[in-house]
Structure formats: structure tokens, C-alpha cells
């Protein structure tokens with residue numbers, strides 16, 4: 001059993017602390033944000049992460065976990081200090097390392113015994129060396145404080161599982177003894193272990209995230225072509241993903257990637273390349289394609305509705321992905337901004353992210369469920385693929401809407417089923433699926449509006465308004 005400190009009570013820090021406690025260690029979590037700290041002190045977790053509350057409450061009750069903002073107290077007797085502070089992008093894509101530097105300085109000031117400093121935050125190549133320099137400069141003791149890179153690969157929404165079942169553990173340091181001590185902490189997890197230097201560890205994390213982003217941008221480029229050719233991108237991705245040399249993950253066409261990691265890490269890699277004058281046209285395109293996707297999806301809605309001006313649009317899902325309340329770089333933000341720019345009123349619902357979303361989206365009407373979103377809407381966009389949206393009574397949903405238009409921004413629904421439920425729907429790269437039906441429905445629906453007397457149809461709630 002070791003004494004471990006974790007610096008930063010965000011998604012990564014909380015999960016790291018709870019999971020190391022689960023592995024039998026004694027944990028202290030250091031957090032400088034007073035609001036976050038007091039939330040934790042009340043026994044409440046500040047983030048939504050499945051499986052975390054159970055772990056947290058158990059180890060908290062058993063005294064294996066504690067939280068503080070006091071570095072002297074927090075580092076006392078610790079053998080390891082895991083740094084899990086945020087590293088967001090600045091405006092030019094450069095990762096903002098101020099919290100990493102601040103944590104390094106605080107460790108140097110407060111350390112009163114030998115301790116290994118472990119960098120879990122995603123940081124550009126050379127940051128471990130920088131942290132070692134800060135510690136060497138400000139440390140008040142003569143104790144050894146080696147620095148080890150240990151990038152984190154967990155996924156929000158599955159973070160506890162991912163921590164306990166890592167696909168790989170990367171430990172980077174020139175200090176062999178320190179690296180081995182960190183590797184030993186992960187031994188019970190029985191995962192592939194990569195021992196390397198810190199610069200390789202740092203670069204491997206960026207390369208891994210950019211590779212994921214590239215796969216999604218790739219399939220989104222294919223999706224555009226599928227739309228034009230009348231081919232279903234979902235089937236195309238399934239076939240391409242059966243290639244054993246590559247695998248099938250991250251080949252879902254749609255609104256693209258968001259969240260706290262991929263956007264900033266793609267930009268971070270571009271910044272690293274630019275500052276070293278290394279051309280990176282592929283990664284640049286990966287970013288551009290992703291920036292285009294919200295416009296592609298909103299454009300589909302506009303085409304189906306004829307115009308967006310004055311329309312009420314419902315947005316299903318706000319968080320950047322299902323099973324998370326994280327709104328950082330969520331596609332919903334760009335989609336809603338585009339809708340509002342075009343004169344739409346927006347109604348929205350998300351199972352867990354509405355509190356965070358309300359701080360970012362003041363002009364949106366937040367609803368208590370998907371049916372309330374649909375009531376009076378002229379069209380819907382599915383933005384986040386929450387399981388509960390699969391369970392909806394689609395006929396009831398449609399019956400509440402002014403127009404039965406649904407754009408599926410995640411290719412989440414079966415287009416045939418939506419069409420059967422009376423929707424005029426479109427996914428991304430799936431115009432060929434049920435599209436003939438959708439186009440026919442669209443044309444006849446428009447005719448109904450133009451010729452109500454001829455068709456005998458009144459302007460029913462489910463008739464497309466122009």
C-alpha cells in the first residue's frame with residue numbers, strides 16, 4: 001500500500017484517486033477551486049461519471065480518501081504526486097500549461113520528503129523536463145523528486161472501467177527506479193506496459209488522440225460522398241472497420257468529435273508542429289472537417305424545412321457524448337449557435353448536462369424531457385446519443401411536433417423505423433437510406449401545404465410548414 005496524492009479533482013483526478021483507493025492505496029486529493037472542494041467535502045461529486053459515486057462513497061466512508069487544498073497537508077507522507085490538472089487550449093491552439101506550472105511550483109514548495117511526481121495531464125513534448133526544472137529551482141529540500149510521464153487514456157462515461165482495465169499503461173522517464181515504482185502501482189491491472197522516455201510518452205498521447213479524431217473526420221469525408229451517391233455510410237464504415245489491421249472504433253459519421261480532449265489535443269499537436277516548422281496538412285484537414293460538421297447537419301435541417309428563419313428547433317442531447325455531463329467543446333454548442341444565427345428558437349433537453357449547459361446557453365428553453373422538446377417544434381436534431389433517446393415513443397414524439405422533421409446527427413436511429421413512425425428524417429451520409437421515402441414525404445408534404453383545398457388536407461400539426 002502506498003500513500004498517493006492526486007492534484008486536480010476533475011474527471012481524471014477523481015477517477016484516478018477513487019481507483020487507486022480501490023486498489024488498496026491511501027489517497028489525498030488536492031484541489032484549489034473552493035467551490036469544487038466544498039462540494040467534495042459535502043460528500044458530493046462535482047462530475048457525472050457512471051460507477052464513480054459508488055467507489056467514492058465506499059472509500060470516503062472507510063477513510064481511504066480525503067480532500068484538501070493545503071499542499072503541505074496533502075503531500076505529507078506521499079510517495080507519489082499525480083498531476084491531473086487541466087491543460088486547455090489557448091486561442092492559437094497552444095496548450096495552456098499554467099496549472100501544470102502552478103502545481104509543480106506548489107509541489108516544490110511543499111514537498112518534505114522523497115516523492116515521485118507523475119504527470120497524468122496531457123502535455124506537449126518537453127513538459128516533464130520543464131516540470132523537473134521548476135521543481136529543481138524551487139524545491140526547498142534536498143529530497144529526490146523525480147518526474148515521470150504517465151498519460152491517461154480513459155474515456156469519460158467509461159472512466160472507471162477504463163482505469164481499472166487499461167488498454168495500455170505508458171510510463172515515461174529517464175529515472176528507471178522512479179518509472180519502475182510507478183509501473184508497480186499498475187501491476188494489479190495486468191495491462192500492456194510501455195516503458196519509454198518522457199518525451200515519447202508525451203507524444204504518444206497526442207498521437208493516440210489525433211488518430212481517433214482523424215478516423216472520425218475521415219468517415220465524415222466519406223459520408224459527404226455517400227450522401228451524394230445514395231450510399232449508406234453506416235454500412236460502408238462497418239465494412240471498412242472489419243479490416244483487422246485497423247479495427248472498427250471511431251468510424252461513426254455525424255456531428256464529429258468534441259469534448260475536453262480531442263479538440264484541444266488536435267490543436268495542441270498542430271501547435272507543436274507549427275512551432276517546429278513541421279508541415280501537418282493531414283492533421284489540419286482533420287480539424288477543418290470537424291469544424292464543418294455542425295454546418296453540414298444544420299444545412300440538412302434547413303433543406304428539409306425550406307428555411308430556418310422563425311422556426312422552433314428541438315435539440316436532443318447537449319453533452320459532448322452520452323454518459324457524461326461534460327459540455328466542453330460539445331457539438332451542441334456549435335449547432336445551437338448556428339440555429340440561433342439563422343433565426344431559430346431552440347428548445348433542448350439532456351439527461352445530465354442541463355445545469356452546465358444553462359451556464360453556456362442563456363437563450364435556450366430547457367425542457368424536462370424529449371417530449372417537451374418536441375412539443376411545438378418544427379424540427380428536431382439528435383445531438384447526443386443517450387440510451388434514453390432510443391427508448392422514446394417515436395410516434396408520440398412526432399405527434400407533438402408541428403412538422404415531423406428529424407435530423408439524426410449521430411446516425412443513432414434506424415431510418416426505416418423513423419420513417420415508419422411518420423418522420424421525415426435524415427442522418428449523416430445516409431441520404432440513400434429511406435431517403436426516397438423521405439424525399440417523397442417531403443415533396444408530398446410540401447404539396448399538401450401549397451394545395452390544401454385540392455388534397456383536402458387541412459394544415460395539420462404534422463404537415464410541413466414552409
Ligand code: NAD
Pocket residue numbers: 007008009010011012013030031032033036084085086087099100102103106120121122123152153154155156260261
Ligand atoms: P478538469 O478541468 O475536469 O479538472 C482539472 C482540475 O484541476 C480542476 O478541478 C481544477 O480546479 C484543478 N486544478 C487546477 N490547478 C490546480 C492546482 N494547481 N492544484 C490543485 N488543483 C488544481 O480536467 P480533466 O478533464 O480531469 O483533465 C485533466 C487532464 O487529463 C487534462 O490534461 C486532460 O487533457 C487529461 N485527460 C483528460 C481526459 C478526460 O476524459 N477528461 C482523459 C484523458 C486525459
